[in-house]
Amino acid sequence: MSSTVKFHGKAPLPMRDGVTPSYLWLPEGDWPDLISFMAHNYPAVTEVQWRERMARGDVVDGEGRALGPDSPYRRNLRIFYYRELEAETPIPFEEEIIYQDEHLVVADKPHFLPTIPTGRFLQETLLVRLRRKLGIEDLVPIHRLDRETAGVVVFSSNLNSRGAYQSLFQKRLVQKEYEALAGALDGRDFPFLYRSRMVDGDKFFIMKEEAGEPNSETMIDVAERRADGQVLYRLWPHTGRKHQLRVHLAALGIPIVNDAFYPVALPCKEDDVSQPLKLLARAIGFPDPLTGEWRYFESRRSL
Known part of the structure; x- marks a missing residue:
C-alpha cells in the first residue's frame, strides 16, 4: 500500500479549518x-465516504483537477485529499502562544x-489549533512533546529559515x-547524571532498559521538596530517546505521578483527563542560527 504524508510544497488544495491536505502516490497496480x-x-x-468527498471536489490530482470514482487508475498519479474524522472528543485545555x-x-x-x-486526533491537536488561530498554513513543529506532557513547543513558520x-x-x-513530580529518592547526592541503554519495549508504545552501552542520559536535580513527601525534580535530558525521562525515573524507583506507562502499562484511560502526567517541559534554550543571540522560552504552567 502507498503511504500518505503531509505535503510541504504548494498543494493544490488550500488549508481548511487548520488542516492542510495529505497526499499519496498511486503504486504499481491493476485497478x-x-x-x-x-x-x-x-x-x-x-467507499461511500470516498464518493462523498469526491462529489464535493475534495479529492484532486497534483494539478488541482477533481477526481471522481470512475477516474482511471494511473501509476504514479499523486492524489490530494483532506483527512477527516467523523467524531472527535474535545480536549478541555487551552494552549498559549508565548512568542511569535x-x-x-x-x-x-x-x-x-x-x-x-x-x-x-485531528482538530484537537496543537498544530491544527495554531494553524486555525494564526492562519499560517506552513507551520511545522521543530520538535515534539508526547500527548501526556505539557510545556514549551517550538514551531517554524518560515520555510527559508x-x-x-x-x-x-x-x-x-x-x-x-523539564520538571517532574515524583516520590523521594534517598541515597543520592544531587545533582547526578543517570545513564542507561534504552530499547523498544515488548509493547509498541513503550520503551525499556537493557544491559549494554548507554544511549541515553539525564541530569537530575531537586527543585523542591513538598510537605506531602513528593519531590519536584528538575531534569535536563542530554539525549532525546522516546519516553526517556519517564523510563529513567521509573528505573530509579520514583515513577512520575500519574504515569500510566511506567513502570507498568495500565489499561488505556481513553478520554479521561482527570489525572495528568506530572511532567512539564519547563524551558528550552538555543543559540539563534540567524542572529547568534541566546534564545530562551519558558512555560507559564506549573505542576
Missing part, C-alpha cells in the same frame, strides 16, 4: 478505477493535547529543561 483502489487500500474510510516572530512560533502546550494529528533551526536539534545545540 478498474480509482474508487476500487481507494476503497480496498484505505478501508478506514468507507517572522520565523518562529513558540507555544505552551497543555497536558493531553497531541502535538500533531495522529490516530483519533526552517533548516537552520532544525539543524540545532540535529546537532544537539538545544538545551531542554
